[in-house]
Amino acid sequence: TSFKLHQRAKHVYSEARRVLQFKTVCDETPANALQLLGDLMNQSHASCRDMYECSCPELDQLVDICVQSGAVGSRLTGAGWGGCAVSMVPTSKLDSFLSKVQEVYYRADIQRAALQTHSLFATQPGAGATVYHEA
Secondary structure, three states: OOOOHHHHHHHHHHHHHHHHHHHHHHHHOOOOHHHHHHHHHHHHHHHHHHOOOOOOHHHHHHHHHHHHOOOOEEEEEOOOOOOEEEEEOOHHHHHHHHHHHHHHHHOOOHHHHHHHHHHOOOOOOOOOOOOOOOO
16 A cells, blocks of 8 residues: 555665675585575565565465475575475485475475476576577
């Protein structure tokens, strides 16, 4: 019923702060880096959900299940509003994580179960897009 400019701006600026904090942790690699990065991901999701209001109950449920299944951090990604979740999971917990998310989130709903094959998968971070310029 209202624009909520302060709330939206607070999310955007706090998200920008988290991106800088994430980079700092990656650059400095402290002993607890994985936990710090996971915390930032979890804070990001909470802000998207509460301040920007771009999540939905199903996505919040999926993120909660991911954390309960062994992810150190999980958040919505993509456009939100029913998008998807990305989770940071230690390699040693990956198989257990995938099994638990499959069982608790996907197998609990017939429509989700039909999507599970294309919706639940592991990947590794990469360098991202790069522009090469030849002189």
